[in-house]
Amino acid sequence: MKTEHELDALIVGLSNELKPSRDLWPELEQRLTDRQSVTAEVVQFKTSRWLSVPFASAYVASAASVLLAVTLFWQPATPVQTVVFNPQLVDAETAIVYSFEQAKAEQLASMKVVNPAYADWQQQLAQWQQAIGQVQLALKYNPNEAVLLKQLRQLYSQQQNYLQKVVQSGLV
Numbered sequence: 001m002k003t004e005h006e007l008d009a010l011i012v013g014l015s016n017e018l019k020p021s022r023d024l025w026p027e028l029e030q031r032l033t034d035r036q037s038v039t040a041e042v043v044q045f046k047t048s049r050w051l052s053v054p055f056a057s058a059y060v061a062s063a064a065s066v067l068l069a070v071t072l073f074w075q076p077a078t079p080v081q082t083v084v085f086n087p088q089l090v091d092a093e094t095a096i097v098y099s100f101e102q103a104k105a106e107q108l109a110s111m112k113v114v115n116p117a118y119a120d121w122q123q124q125l126a127q128w129q130q131a132i133g134q135v136q137l138a139l140k141y142n143p144n145e146a147v148l149l150k151q152l153r154q155l156y157s158q159q160q161n162y163l164q165k166v167v168q169s170g171l172v
Contacts, residue, residue, distance in 0.1 A: 125159060
């Protein structure tokens with residue numbers, strides 16, 4: 001076994017460049033030109049095939065049949081009746097979510113300018129939404145758990161108070 005010093009001496013003796021024993025360019029050039037000509041033929045074949053007359057007529061025929069079906073079976077939309085939210089008809093979680101989400105939407109709609117001190121307000125809201133999502137997931141397993149409902153109300157309340165501060169900071 002050789003020592004490190006002997007290996008270092010052998011490494012120093014090696015040349016910095018290795019040259020091939022023969023010229024490799026003619027073989028590489030032949031392969032490159034063959035590949036380019038084959039690729040050009042394949043591309044030309046594909047474009048001419050899809051733009052040919054039989055395919056174009058098939059496109060026109062399918063578009064015409066869709067247009068005919070739409071015109072024959074078109075029915076104007078019936079007016080949508082507005083649904084009035086009644087908190088007595090839903091569970092506690094839905095009532096909490098509805099009331100706070102409605103208040104949040106109103107606050108966001110009234111927001112004009114945000115004070116630079118609250119530059120990360122969207123990230124803060126996203127963190128509250130993540131926590132709210134976790135509580136809602138727990139409520140799927142225990143829908144009437146009072147502690148979870150209280151926690152959901154508190155999270156929404158904190159989010160609403162923070163959003164109110166953000167909105168008021170832009171008014172000043």
